[in-house]
Amino acid sequence: MSDTKKHKMKSAKKMRDLMTTYYIDALSASQNNKQVAWITSGGPVEPLLAMDIIPVYPENHAAMIGASKMGDDLCMKAEEMGYSSDLCSYARADISCSVVKGGPIGGLPKPDMLICCNNICGTVLKWYEVQARFYNVPLFILDTPMCHTHYHPETATYVRAQIDEYILFLEQMTKRKFDHEKLMQVGRLSIEGQLLWQKVLNTTRHKPSPMSAFDAFFFLALIVTLRGTRVAVDFYKELNREMEERIQKGIGIVPNEKYRLLWDNLPVWYQLKWLSNTFSDHGACLVADTYTSAWCGTIKYIDKDNFLDSMAEAHTRIYLNIGVDQMAEQVLDMIKFYDVDGFVMHSNRSCKPYSFGQMDIMKIVRDKTGIPVLMIEADMLDSRNFSQSQVETRIDAFMEIIKQRKA
Amino acid sequence: MKEINIFHDAINDGKALASKIKKTDKKIIGYLCSYAPEELIYAAGFHPMRLFSSKSDIILAENHLQSYCCSLVRGVLEDSLSGRLDYLDGTVFPHTCDTIQRLSDIWRMNNRYEFFWDVILPVKLNTQSAKNYMVDVLTRFKKDLEKASGSKITDEDLNKSIQTFNRIRKNLSKIYSLQTKNPGLIKGLDLYALVKGAMIMDRDEVCSLLPKIVSRLEQMNTQKNTAKRIVISGSICDSPDIYQALEDAGGVIVGDDLCTGQRWFEGKIMEDQEPVLAIASRYSDRMVCPAKHIGPAVRGENIVSLAQKTRADGVIFMLLKFCDPHAFDYPYLKEFLDKGGVKSMLIEMDGQLSSLGQLSTRFETFTHMI
Ligand code: SF4
Numbered sequence: 121m122s123d124t125k126k127h128k129m130k131s132a133k134k135m136r137d138l139m140t141t142y143y144i145d146a147l148s149a150s151q152n153n154k155q156v157a158w159i160t161s162g163g164p165v166e167p168l169l170a171m172d173i174i175p176v177y178p179e180n181h182a183a184m185i186g187a188s189k190m191g192d193d194l195c196m197k198a199e200e201m202g203y204s205s206d207l208c209s210y211a212r213a214d215i216s217c218s219v220v221k222g223g224p225i226g227g228l229p230k231p232d233m234l235i236c237c238n239n240i241c242g243t244v245l246k247w248y249e250v251q252a253r254f255y256n257v258p259l260f261i262l263d264t265p266m267c268h269t270h271y272h273p274e275t276a277t278y279v280r281a282q283i284d285e286y287i288l289f290l291e292q293m294t295k296r297k298f299d300h301e302k303l304m305q306v307g308r309l310s311i312e313g314q315l316l317w318q319k320v321l322n323t324t325r326h327k328p329s330p331m332s333a334f335d336a337f338f339f340l341a342l343i344v345t346l347r348g349t350r351v352a353v354d355f356y357k358e359l360n361r362e363m364e365e366r367i368q369k370g371i372g373i374v375p376n377e378k379y380r381l382l383w384d385n386l387p388v389w390y391q392l393k394w395l396s397n398t399f400s401d402h403g404a405c406l407v408a409d410t411y412t413s414a415w416c417g418t419i420k421y422i423d424k425d426n427f428l429d430s431m432a433e434a435h436t437r438i439y440l441n442i443g444v445d446q447m448a449e450q451v452l453d454m455i456k457f458y459d460v461d462g463f464v465m466h467s468n469r470s471c472k473p474y475s476f477g478q479m480d481i482m483k484i485v486r487d488k489t490g491i492p493v494l495m496i497e498a499d500m501l502d503s504r505n506f507s508q509s510q511v512e513t514r515i516d517a518f519m520e521i522i523k524q525r526k527a
Numbered sequence: 528m529k530e531i532n533i534f535h536d537a538i539n540d541g542k543a544l545a546s547k548i549k550k551t552d553k554k555i556i557g558y559l560c561s562y563a564p565e566e567l568i569y570a571a572g573f574h575p576m577r578l579f580s581s582k583s584d585i586i587l588a589e590n591h592l593q594s595y596c597c598s599l600v601r602g603v604l605e606d607s608l609s610g611r612l613d614y615l616d617g618t619v620f621p622h623t624c625d626t627i628q629r630l631s632d633i634w635r636m637n638n639r640y641e642f643f644w645d646v647i648l649p650v651k652l653n654t655q656s657a658k659n660y661m662v663d664v665l666t667r668f669k670k671d672l673e674k675a676s677g678s679k680i681t682d683e684d685l686n687k688s689i690q691t692f693n694r695i696r697k698n699l700s701k702i703y704s705l706q707t708k709n710p711g712l713i714k715g716l717d718l719y720a721l722v723k724g725a726m727i728m729d730r731d732e733v734c735s736l737l738p739k740i741v742s743r744l745e746q747m748n749t750q751k752n753t754a755k756r757i758v759i760s761g762s763i764c765d766s767p768d769i770y771q772a773l774e775d776a777g778g779v780i781v782g783d784d785l786c787t788g789q790r791w792f793e794g795k796i797m798e799d800q801e802p803v804l805a806i807a808s809r810y811s812d813r814m815v816c817p818a819k820h821i822g823p824a825v826r827g828e829n830i831v832s833l834a835q836k837t838r839a840d841g842v843i844f845m846l847l848k849f850c851d852p853h854a855f856d857y858p859y860l861k862e863f864l865d866k867g868g869v870k871s872m873l874i875e876m877d878g879q880l881s882s883l884g885q886l887s888t889r890f891e892t893f894t895h896m897i
């Protein structure tokens with residue numbers, strides 16, 4: 121149900137058009153004498169834009185592969201190439217896609233360089249090494265030491281030094297001087313875009329919620345791929361307007377929203393519609409999630425007048441690069457802010473840094489809030505690790521508990 | 528050889544070993560990764576002890592780590608939660624893989640011991656800024672250790688420690704090269720005991736035993752061995768049965784690329800430099816593990832050159848199930864070996880060696896094929 125409504129959102133079509141344009145531009149980069157950089161989703165994209173390099177995100181592409189249910193096939197091809205089926209399915213799908221040119225858009229444009237920031241996981245390091253060998257192009261690694269408990273001064277020094285190395289790397293790749301002036305502009309747009317995205321996410325605090333986490337998963341693509349551009353800023357302004365309008369008219373994404381839930385971990389891309397319908401049939405709306413806020417969660421560290429320095433800190437202290445206890449704190453804040461009745465955790469076989477520690481978070485949430493917590497076993501892309509009937513039974517049982525609690 | 532038996536006794540009864548060490552009033556610091564700076568721990572007057580899983584059934588750790596976590600990490604957490612590691616006074620977690628990073632958080636949040644440290648090493652090791660950062664991180668750890676022990680770590684302490692570890696490493700290296708020259712000189716099981724023992728026993732003892740073993744081995748008469756020369760590659764290999772099975776199948780180990788093997792002990796620390804700097808350089812420059820980066824193809828080149836140097840007939844990859852860094856490297860390492868004309872096989876272990884019989888058959892097929 122929520123899915124059919126989503127299509128009624130004016131912004132959804134707009135967003136599809138923008139993404140199509142973005143991918144057409146990226147795919148025709150070489151004809152237009154533009155360079156392409158592949159970059160991890162948590163990587164600093166702003167310096168690329170300042171140098172007129174087109175950023176491409178294998179993770180966003182992998183999400184598209186998942187949503188179009190092409191993940192299993194590509195993952196299996198990677199397994200035939202010798203990659204264990206226990207590895208991150210984004211990585212598996214992308215690695216084999218490069219070889220077979222599969223997926224919904226026939227593969228990504230060939231990179232001229234690779235930018236890997238390990239603030240999300242160690243997987244991206246290995247994955248980008250594979251691609252560096254395959255495409256035989258330079259790889260820049262931005263190493264962001266994990267902040268288990270603190271952001272140490274030596275960490276700040278190290279990451280800051282690498283931002284300079286990054287700029288030097290881009291100067292070598294483009295054979296042009298770095299454009300600091302332009303970086304300031306891009307930086308401002310990036311901050312503005314992130315703030316607007318946060319605002320969009322915040323609208324779901326309203327009851328009934330004008331959109332759900334499933335919509336957030338969809339609308340996320342622009343803040344990932346077009347962060348730092350005017351296009352993203354304009355789009356999210358528009359989206360905010362649409363949300364405000366829905367709030368004013370009292371339109372909720374789930375008809376008769378009765379229960380509000382929080383989602384943890386990546387989406388299950390190939391089951392979005394089914395999951396959305398299953399929850400909304402219970403009158404439950406997934407109003408927020410821990411994943412989509414990652415692209416605005418560290419805005420508090422960014423100083424627009426001192427973009428380069430603050431960028432180091434913002435990239436190092438993102439959600440997946442902090443200790444599990446700090447993650448639990450953020451979850452507790454969200455539970456309060458969005459006033460949710462239950463917490464749904466996706467135990468994602470593919471993503472170890474996101475999933476290990478979840479059980480401790482679950483206990484903390486139960487102890488501190490008393491709300492029911494459900495953990496479902498799945499994988500964001502590889503549907504062979506998903507049992508629909510099992511998950512359905514568990515969701516039904518979970519919703520029963522919530523209903524009883526609220527009755 | 529009686530010196531080797533001391534190692535066997537030590538690794539067979541970790542608990543007895545720990546209580547022996549405790550009697551000397553030394554505090555025991557555990558860790559799970561070959562990047563743990565043992566030299567600093569030892570210089571601070573603590574006993575560094577590498578942790579291995581006792582491979583007991585997973586019961587308590589089920590509440591903290593899902594089933595798709597590697598058996599090493601689940602196993603060690605189980606040991607800790609069930610009190611089997613209560614002899615520990617603390618632990619240190621150097622940055623390794625995603626799984627260890629999360630284990631560090633879970634460990635800290637369920638803390639059972641007096642000391643806990645994260646040593647968040649750089650992942651990239653090939654730049655000056657990363658090298659500087661490595662020095663900074665080790666300096667911080669040194670200060671933390673001083674706070675814990677209540678006394679300063681002097682340069683003299685550090686130099687003594689460096690010499691001790693250099694000697695241990697050099698002698699292990701010698702034993703390996705003797706074995707490469709005269710395969711079968713030492714049994715796989717003994718080799719395993721020496722390496723594992725050197726990571727958990729009193730280091731002064733290890734330091735005095737190893738040279739004796741070396742000179743005994745040097746005097747031994749060797750017979751020509753026609754067994755197939757094998758290199759093992761992987762993370763840790765803590766299944767002694769494998770060595771026996773391999774030898775029974777007509778193979779002999781001539782070298783390894785393991786965290787509990789050559790990757791851990793090759794490479795000397797400079798003795799004429801500022802000690803922390805020297806230690807940092809060794810960790811930056813040592814044979815790289817797949818969770819760290821020096822270049823996209825470095826491990827491929829390393830494994831081929833190791834196979835050539837040891838004149839290996841084949842390489843056996845022993846990977847732990849759910850171990851991401853190693854699983855990502857396997858296809859390309861194999862490809863490099865294929866190109867170099869070296870045959871290889873893959874074994875995926877999930878901790879428990881359930882079917883040794885099946886493994887033996889696979890080893891036999893492999894040694895016949897190469
Ligand atoms: S899904 Fe997890 S493991 Fe995979 S690339 Fe993303 S953060 Fe890394």
Ligand code: SF4
Pocket residue numbers: 597598599600623624625626627762763818847849850851852853
């Ligand atoms: S075996 Fe692999 S996954 Fe497990 S701790 Fe070691 S490197 Fe990490």
